[in-house]
Amino acid sequence: MKNLIKVERARHNLTQAQLADRVQVSRQTINSIEAQRFIPSAVLALKIAKVLEISTDSLFALEESDWKG
């Protein structure tokens, strides 16, 4: 699943640590999401979108591989 967290984070002038604090997860979790090593839950995705003032649909995008089991 692709995401634009890094871009939006830069737009808001936030570090990974600052974003992590605001959504109450560790900095490594934000790093893993940006590097597409970890897929956040719906609640976490909504929290990130809320902090970055963007819709989840615009922040996250499904890829072809996400449709396969």
Next chain:
Amino acid sequence: MNKTLFPYHPAVKILGVVLLLFACAGIVYKIMHRHDYVSFAPGFQLLSLGLVFIFFSKEKYDDERIHQIKFRSLTWGVLTAYFITLGATYLFRAPSAHEFLSLALLLTTAMFYILKRL
């Protein structure tokens, strides 16, 4: 909504480390002094309890990624320990339940800290 999967406070990890060190010291003492009337069983009992406290206590940042990593390392650790125990049973002797638990949790905890850093 804050769901807590792991019951123990992060400070319980310290108790787990103390038990682990005490158990290792006891096992090393037994090996060095070769007291045949003292078995390894108490050592492995303490070791397994210490590892339970270490692995199942909450992390500093106990978020969903940590839960996923813990579960993934648990599936890997228990399965690997099963096959090692199976081999040891046929080659040497059947390990006790505490020895199996110690091995499984040792592998699981190591795997957890490796995956956490990635």
